[in-house]
Amino acid sequence: MMKRVPFRLAACTVLLGIATVLASDVPALAQERFELTSIKAVRPTLVNTVNALERRDVKAARKAFDSYDSAWNGVEMYINVRNREMYDVIEHGFQARINKGLEAPGADTESLLAEAKAMLVKFDESVNMIERSPPLNPRFDDVARLRMVRAHLREILPALQLEDFEHARKSFAAFEMNWPSIQDLIKARSTQSHAAIQQAMVEVSQALLSEKPDAVTLVAQVNELMTRYNAPLADITKEARTRH
Structure with a gap:
């Protein structure tokens, strides 16, 4: 879900990075399911959002979160299928609030930072859930x-x-x-x-x-x-x- 109008070139970089990771022949990654490697590749964009908000750099936070949004769109259905409640918390809860907060004049970086950190925790919970779950159909x-x-x-x-x-x-x-x-x-x-x-x-x-x-x-x-x-x-x- 891309709500913000300004285009973020960084999103292209993230998505190309996902494709590169998934296509690599690194043995450690080859042992993980496509689902897991795809979702884990999205995580750095959330980390970048947190880091930008810690610096009170709203412009960088918007750029990082736009990159998250673009990358998340590719993999969100995995969470949606496995746990709709968790998906709603991430997509319609954290993401919606952070998007709205970043678009507001004089963005409240302190509250946004708390939201972004909590979102990262929930994101990691979703990864852990998938790691413990059997594969979905191909x-x-x-x-x-x-x-x-x-x-x-x-x-x-x-x-x-x-x-x-x-x-x-x-x-x-x-x-x-x-x-x-x-x-x-x-x-x-x-x-x-x-x-x-x-x-x-x-x-x-x-x-x-x-x-x-x-x-x-x-x-x-x-x-x-x-x-x-x-x-x-x-x-x-x-x-x-x-x-x-």
Whole structure:
């Protein structure tokens, strides 16, 4: 859930870092489930938020928490499926309050710091819960992979609202770079959906080549790409939940 309009390039870095960690051949990580490595990779963004608030640096805290939001969107369904109450506490409790507090004029860093520290504790509880639990069916990992890649698309629209085309280009480039890692999941389900997504990608890519694109047209094109991407994602999510 990305509520704040300003685009945060750091979110791209976090998501790319997740992909790098998950693709590595380090033996220690190979012994952990995809679910665990994915969720643990989000934790540093919360630590960065706490550290920024300890310095009373609201700008840095916003940047770190935006990075958390983008990374969390890829993995949050694991918590949602396993423990809805815990998910609600993190997503609709801590995250909502911290977002609101960071957006407020004269942000109260002391109270926000307390919230962020408590959120980190709850986040760690969720990791411990998953470590003690049996694996979910593998289809949920497919959902997570698709959501992680989609996170880059979600970063484009806030950038376009500010007409920050450079950041929009960087987010789209990150999406394009990660697209090959998941396109077979979509193609195996529907060659038509796969072709439709690729066509929409071409249209967005061409529009971004302009030095100053038409923001209104580009927003419509990105929304269309998102719609085409979300259709197979919704089907795979439904299938995963049906098997659960």
